[in-house]
Amino acid sequence: xxxxxxxxxxxxxxxxxxxxxxxxxxxxxxxxxxxxxxxxxxxxxxxxxxxxxxxxxxxxxxxxxxxxxxxxxxxxxxxxxxxxxxxxxxxxxxxxxxxxxxxxxxxxxxxxxxxxxxxxxxxxxxxxxxxxxxxxxxxxxxxxxxxxxxxxxxxxxxxxxxxxxxxxxxxxxxxxxxxx
Numbered sequence: 001x002x003x004x005x006x007x008x009x010x011x012x013x014x015x016x017x018x019x020x021x022x023x024x025x026x027x028x029x030x031x032x033x034x035x036x037x038x039x040x041x042x043x044x045x046x047x048x049x050x051x052x053x054x055x056x057x058x059x060x061x062x063x064x065x066x067x068x069x070x071x072x073x074x075x076x077x078x079x080x081x082x083x084x085x086x087x088x089x090x091x092x093x094x095x096x097x098x099x100x101x102x103x104x105x106x107x108x109x110x111x112x113x114x115x116x117x118x119x120x121x122x123x124x125x126x127x128x129x130x131x132x133x134x135x136x137x138x139x140x141x142x143x144x145x146x147x148x149x150x151x152x153x154x155x156x157x158x159x160x161x162x163x164x165x166x167x168x169x170x171x172x173x174x175x176x177x178x179x180x
Contacts, residue, residue, distance in 0.1 A: 027057035031066050038073070043080070047073050081160070084128035088148045088164055089171070091125050095133060096169050099144055108141045129153065136180030143168040145180050155179055 034049030050073070053066035098116045103109050110116060113124040113135045126132055127148045134147040145167050152161035165172050 023057050024060050027053050027060040027062035031062040043073055043077055047077065085160060087128040091127065092146055092148060092164060092166050095125060095146060096166050100169060109137045109144045111137060134180040145175055147179055
């Protein structure tokens, strides 16, 4: 009776060790697949692989590495997604400064962005999604409105499709008048 119990205990331990070894190898294999996705520039698929390792094989050495990598590359994903919006805001700051310089030199804001050629570029700047910036002088030339329509190129929207608005040199959440 005692020997049967001992044999069963030994079999359970051996089986557990074998299963743990299989889990460790499977986790390592999936982790390496995630690394290959990174090398291929597929950040989303790499993060997906790392998350799977931490979810399916949480007690493995590969899961420790995968959790750290997942955290790092999720941060990079966020930065990558926000990049166009940061570029759009910087472009608008550059244009706003040029508009103010133009007003200082000529006593008025230009009727179109094309008149800023010598101050910013040979052609009016475009947003990071390829769309034109919208610009309008206010009545009697007392201020201006500058609009970037976001990723969707249409008024309104949220997130990356949200509009970026500058009125009289300041970023605003809504315009006092209509869109240009």
